[in-house]
Amino acid sequence: MKDRFNLYRFASPATFYPLAGALTPFFFAVAAVFGLAGLWLGMLVAPTDFQQGEGYRIIFIHVPASWMSMFIYLIMAGWAAIGLAFNTRLSGMMAQALAPTGALMAFLSLWTGALWGKPMWGAWWVWDARLTSELILLFLYIGYMALTAAIDDARRADKAGALLLLVGVVNIPIIYFSVQWWNTLHQGSSVNLSKSSMATTMLWGMLLMAMCFWMYSIAVAFMRVRTIMLERERNTEWVKTLLAGDEK
Amino acid sequence: MKSRHKKLALIGGALAIIGIIAALVLNALNSNIALYISPTDVAAGKAPQGKVFRIGGLVKEGSIKRQADGVTIAFIITDTEKDITVNYKGILPDLFKEGKGAVAQGKMTADGTFSANEVLAKHDENYMPPEAAQALNDASNRAAEKKAGESAATPAKPGASY
Numbered sequence: 123m124k125d126r127f128n129l130y131r132f133a134s135p136a137t138f139y140p141l142a143g144a145l146t147p148f149f150f151a152v153a154a155v156f157g158l159a160g161l162w163l164g165m166l167v168a169p170t171d172f173q174q175g176e177g178y179r180i181i182f183i184h185v186p187a188s189w190m191s192m193f194i195y196l197i198m199a200g201w202a203a204i205g206l207a208f209n210t211r212l213s214g215m216m217a218q219a220l221a222p223t224g225a226l227m228a229f230l231s232l233w234t235g236a237l238w239g240k241p242m243w244g245a246w247w248v249w250d251a252r253l254t255s256e257l258i259l260l261f262l263y264i265g266y267m268a269l270t271a272a273i274d275d276a277r278r279a280d281k282a283g284a285l286l287l288l289v290g291v292v293n294i295p296i297i298y299f300s301v302q303w304w305n306t307l308h309q310g311s312s313v314n315l316s317k318s319s320m321a322t323t324m325l326w327g328m329l330l331m332a333m334c335f336w337m338y339s340i341a342v343a344f345m346r347v348r349t350i351m352l353e354r355e356r357n358t359e360w361v362k363t364l365l366a367g368d369e370k
Numbered sequence: 371m372k373s374r375h376k377k378l379a380l381i382g383g384a385l386a387i388i389g390i391i392a393a394l395v396l397n398a399l400n401s402n403i404a405l406y407i408s409p410t411d412v413a414a415g416k417a418p419q420g421k422v423f424r425i426g427g428l429v430k431e432g433s434i435k436r437q438a439d440g441v442t443i444a445f446i447i448t449d450t451e452k453d454i455t456v457n458y459k460g461i462l463p464d465l466f467k468e469g470k471g472a473v474a475q476g477k478m479t480a481d482g483t484f485s486a487n488e489v490l491a492k493h494d495e496n497y498m499p500p501e502a503a504q505a506l507n508d509a510s511n512r513a514a515e516k517k518a519g520e521s522a523a524t525p526a527k528p529g530a531s532y
Contacts, residue, residue: 169499173465178497207377244463244490250405288385292392303396304404305426307473312495320497 133212135351136360142344149344153337160330168323180238181324185313186332187230190339191259192294194224198266199291202284214280215354217287218270219347223339225263231256243307251300252308255293262290276354406473409452417478425454425484426473426492434468447472447484458486465491 132138164182171178198217205213235253236246247253266283273279301310312319313328320328355361396403406426407416417423425447433446441460445468446453456474466472471492476485498506 169501171497172500172503173470173493174497181497203378203381206381207374209374242463242465242491242493244466245488248405248490251403288381289388291385292388296392296396304400305408306405307490307492309493309495312497319495321499321502324497 133210135211135215135355136358138212139348139351139360139364142348146341146344146348149337149341153334153341156330156334156337160327160334163323163330164327168327169321171324174242177238177241180234182327182331184231184234184238185328186335187227187234188256189332190335191224191227191231191256192297194220194227194339195259195262195287195291195294198224199287199294202287205280206284206288211354214276214284215347215350216343217266217280217283219343219350220339221263221267221270222346223342225260225267227335227339228256228260228263232260245307248307250306250308251304252297252306255297255300258293259290259297262286262293266290408449409447409454410449412454412478412484413452420477422475422477422487424473424475425456426471427454429466429468429470429472431468445472447474455483456486456489457483458489460487460489462489463491465493467491 132141160182164179168179170176198220201213201217201220204210205217232253235256239248240246266286269286270279270283273282298311300306301308313325318325352361352365401416406424409425409427411417412425417425427447427449430446430448430453433444435444436442443458443462444455445458446455448454456476457479458474458476466489471494473490473492474484474486475488475490479485
């Protein structure tokens with residue numbers, strides 16, 4: 123019965139560390155493939171838009187970054203819940219490893235949105251519900267990183283951060299549904315699970331870019347979590363043997 | 371009940387409570403979160419008196435009037451029920467077009483028109499090549515013509531059948 127909970131084996135940093143290390147190059151490679159295919163489709167193949175001309179092509183960065191910023195937060199909140207309930211070591215590390223990428227995606231979303239808003243809407247920024255709630259998401263990421271960095275004891279930092287993550291998760295449906303609940307300058311969503319109001323090549327370009335962002339996020343999160351593991355578990359046997367092995 | 375199940379239930383309960391609080395707060399703030407109000411709301415007196423606010427709707431077809439100086443513009447914003455005339459002096463965004471969405475920020479004047487200091491274009495969520503848009507447009511025009519033809523033909527029918 124030793125192998126019964128095989129998947130849980132990887133909840134231990136000592137086993138997850140080599141797994142993440144082995145998978146990282148794979149995720150980077152797949153990200154590059156998806157990214158090249160997505161950019162090719164988006165920049166060269168997809169047709170000009172009927173009302174926005176060529177300017178709409180920033181959508182191939184903007185939408186995947188926005189999706190990713192929301193999704194990473196949900197994953198972090200999921201890790202936070204697991205960490206609080208089961209007191210696992212890995213969950214806090216994963217949440218911390220994901221945070222900078224989530225912040226990057228939220229920033230990219232806002233930045234590309236501003237670049238897109240000026241020529242199309244006529245304004246870099248408006249305080250509408252979609253834009254404001256996405257800005258709050260960026261602040262949540264930064265706040266989480268600041269909070270966990272401010273507490274020296276890693277386990278206590280994880281707990282405090284987890285609380286912040288769980289409270290903030292209420293913002294995600296607000297971002298997503300803001301364009302339906304209130305009147306905003308931001309247009310409604312073009313794509314969801316049941317419909318798409320984009321031409322097919324445009325849609326595929328966007329989905330490929332979204333896959334690229336996914337793979338990239340996984341790859342960098344794995345790299346970061348490995349560093350966090352070494353730092354936090356530096357006094358354990360497995361890290362000592364690992365580092366001793368490196369020196370030889 | 372194991373302690374971790376208790377914790378999970380606690381987390382779930384806390385999330386539900388936070389969700390309800392957020393829903394109540396957002397509901398209470400509803401009118402403040404909306405970026406703009408419609409001409410119907412303005413007609414109903416929901417616009418703040420003497421204060422800057424935004425109105426939004428569609429730019430009425432054929433309503434854009436440009437003065438000789440090229441930057442003084444008047445147009446009508448409509449939600450298809452009520453119309454409001456907007457006066458604006460400045461540069462309009464490229465996507466500002468008749469029949470498309472727009473949001474104007476400014477104040478109501480004494481004569482019932484809206485004096486805007488900023489006009490933004492609101493575009494929809496459709497993305498397609500120009501040819502597809504043209505095809506859609508043609509199809510809807512044909513449908514409209516057909517409908518107009520039918521309604522024109524209808525009164526004649528009883529006479530023809532007798």
